[in-house]
Amino acid sequence: xxxxxxxxxxxxxxxxxxxxxxxxxxxxxxxxxxxxxxxxxxxxxxxxxxxxxxxxxxxxxxxxxxxxxxxxxxxxxxxxxxxxxxxxxxxxxxxxxxxxxxxxxxxxxxxxxxxxxxxxxxxxxxxxxxxxxxxxxxxxxxxxxxxxxxxxxxxxxxxxxxxxxxxxxxx
Amino acid sequence: xxxxxxxxxxxxxxxxxxxxxxxxxxxxxxxxxxxxxxxxxxxxxxxxxxxxxxxxxxxxxxxxxxxxxxxxxxxxxxxxxxxxxxxxxxxxxxxxxxxxxxxxxxxxxxxxxxxxxxxxxxxxxxxxxxxxxxxxxxxxxxxxxxxxxxxxxxxxxxxxxxxxxxxxxxx
Numbered sequence: 001x002x003x004x005x006x007x008x009x010x011x012x013x014x015x016x017x018x019x020x021x022x023x024x025x026x027x028x029x030x031x032x033x034x035x036x037x038x039x040x041x042x043x044x045x046x047x048x049x050x051x052x053x054x055x056x057x058x059x060x061x062x063x064x065x066x067x068x069x070x071x072x073x074x075x076x077x078x079x080x081x082x083x084x085x086x087x088x089x090x091x092x093x094x095x096x097x098x099x100x101x102x103x104x105x106x107x108x109x110x111x112x113x114x115x116x117x118x119x120x121x122x123x124x125x126x127x128x129x130x131x132x133x134x135x136x137x138x139x140x141x142x143x144x145x146x147x148x149x150x151x152x153x154x155x156x157x158x159x160x161x162x163x164x165x166x167x168x169x170x171x
Numbered sequence: 172x173x174x175x176x177x178x179x180x181x182x183x184x185x186x187x188x189x190x191x192x193x194x195x196x197x198x199x200x201x202x203x204x205x206x207x208x209x210x211x212x213x214x215x216x217x218x219x220x221x222x223x224x225x226x227x228x229x230x231x232x233x234x235x236x237x238x239x240x241x242x243x244x245x246x247x248x249x250x251x252x253x254x255x256x257x258x259x260x261x262x263x264x265x266x267x268x269x270x271x272x273x274x275x276x277x278x279x280x281x282x283x284x285x286x287x288x289x290x291x292x293x294x295x296x297x298x299x300x301x302x303x304x305x306x307x308x309x310x311x312x313x314x315x316x317x318x319x320x321x322x323x324x325x326x327x328x329x330x331x332x333x334x335x336x337x338x339x340x341x342x
Contacts, residue, residue: 003292033310098328115327121174122321125299129319132303139204148300150293156286157269 003155004124005090008049010153011131012079014146015042018138019072026141027072034133040066041134043075045127050082052123053089056102056116093120174326175295176261179220181324182302183250185317186213189309190243197312198243205304211237212305214246216298221253223294224260227273227287264291 019027019038027039035041043066051061069075098117105111114122128148135145190198190209198210206212214237222232240246269288276282285293299319306316 003288004296007292007296033307033316112323114322117174118322118327121178121326125175125178125319125321128296128299129303129306132300133307135300136204136304136307145204148296150296151285151289152283155292156289 001093001095001120001124002090003157005086007150007153007155008124008127008131009083009087010155011146011148012042012045012127015131015134016072016076016079018143018146021143022141024071028070031137031140034130034137035066038134038137039070039072039075041130043069043078045130046075046079046082048126049123050086052119053086055104056119057089172264172266172291172295173261174328176257178321178324178326179295179298179302180254180258181326182317182319183213183216183298186302186305187243187247187250189314189317192314193312195242199241202308202311205301205308206237209305209308210241210243210246212301214240214249216301217246217250217253219297220294221257223290224257226275227290228260 019042022038028037030036031038035044047062047064054061064078069078098115100116102114102116102119103111104114131146131148135148138145190213193209199208201207202209206215218233218235225232240249269286271287273285273287273290274282275285302317302319306319309316
């Protein structure tokens with residue numbers, strides 16, 4: 001589980017760097033699908049990851065609007081502000097949490113029940129899905145997208161353990 | 172790990188059904204990014220999943236060309252032909268396989284080493300990424316894409332065990 005999150009964070013950082021080559025106009029330009037622009041989609045990824053991790057911890061959710069984060073710098077700052085808490089939650093994940101239940105109240109008052117395992121997988125898949133959308137928009141503006149490869153990023157628990165001593169990732 | 176594969180197979184089946192509403196021309200129409208068309212991208216997803224699973228098992232890889240699978244029916248038949256073997260491999264996965272090594276010879280003769288854990292995560296992320304691309308093309312032709320939600324699909328090991336007795340998915 002941790003390795004998928006690490007993958008997402010590496011890919012996300014690659015996209016932030018990729019975005020540096022674009023004008024603010026290109027980053028905010030209205031596009032079809034996703035959240036409607038490159039930057040809004042990145043904001044949404046960060047917002048959704050953080051929100052689910054907050055909900056799992058029984059904490060208050062994030063209610064900000066993209067209107068307040070409409071520059072690459074602001075979105076990066078937001079990602080950075082949220083990251084420590086998300087990473088701390090992810091690093092202390094263990095498989096015994098898999099079947100804990102979350103009773104989540106929807107806006108219409110209905111209560112949905114999910115396992116924690118469903119929520120973390122949802123969060124992981126959510127980011128990968130939206131990154132796939134960015135890759136189409138990249139081609140549409142004539143640029144090569146960031147690699148979506150999971151391999152060749154050093155993301156194995158074996159390599160990890162020997163490469164930087166992060167034995168908490170070894171499972 | 173199994174639950175991510177199950178997610179991908181459910182979403183893939185949803186996309187096959189979604190494709191039934193489109194003409195062959197729309198399915199094969201040249202689009203920007205991905206594998207260049209909706210159907211070729213679905214073919215590629217199936218090809219890549221199967222190829223990696225074959226490679227992990229030390230079996231021969233698939234060398235067919237999309238030219239021989241350029242209809243929805245043919246791609247579905249291919250998916251169906253491959254599925255039993257892929258599913259069998261996935262169902263017998265356990266975490267002790269995580270750090271087994273794959274020495275993979277590239278076309279230029281170089282040998283890359285990956286862990287099996289990297290390969291299965293790569294395969295999972297590969298499909299989710301390409302499905303994200305399809306969702307953009309769907310909007311571009313004025314149609315709602317298939318939901319990418321992991322939640323609300325009954326994909327929890329707890330629910331799974333009680334819902335259909337597939338206790339091999341319980342970890």
